Amino acid sequence: MNRPRFMLATVGVALALCLATVSLWAQGGRGFGQGPPRRGGGPDAQFPADREVFQYLLSHHDDIRRTVTNRDDGVETLTESDDPQVTAKIQQHVAAMYRRVEEDRPIRRRDPLFDELFRHADAIEMEMEKTDKGIKVTETSADPQVVRLLQEHAKVVSSFVRNGHAEARKSHAVPPSAPTRPTTAPPATTP
């Protein structure tokens, strides 16, 4: 190969390497032996849009009202507002969070309760029904510990509604699981 051709080939190879590197970097570093993306390994593409909506809800918490009814297998909630814009955002938020639970795309993993909830995403059934002013949600599970998680999460959402951003800065504990058998031995009986 003569000298100009060799130079051209070298520049071509270098350019191809650069392009490949940039493209792998844009994919979040995958391809450098890191394997597939970890579940919840970081914010996903949908996160900024979701954050905008829940930040809006936190800012408008005074315009939101909510009732929660616990049932044996889960929880029923009604969350509404007289402000049509807030109503739309509540409905949008719940639909987005429903998709996250369905597709196991966790959010707020720094908060133990949310992390634990998403760990059990496959054990959660969620039904939504829009109302004129908001949304009615029924969340159930066949697993009693997941039922407790759902009820605790519903309480936290009510605290978001009551306290807005101040509550969102807090962490929320996972409720203790109920013992499935007595923790102390029953008193000895003599026949």
Ligand code: HEM
């Ligand atoms: C005032 C603020 C908020 C309102 C009104 C609100 C409303 C709701 C409602 C109505 C649900 C359906 C379940 C239920 O009713 O208990 C829900 C679910 C959910 N919300 Fe929010 N939310 C708020 C803030 C947040 C924030 C700050 C986050 C996270 C950063 C968040 C994350 C979630 C998640 C992950 C779910 C689905 C989990 C599940 O229900 O099993 N929400 N939210």
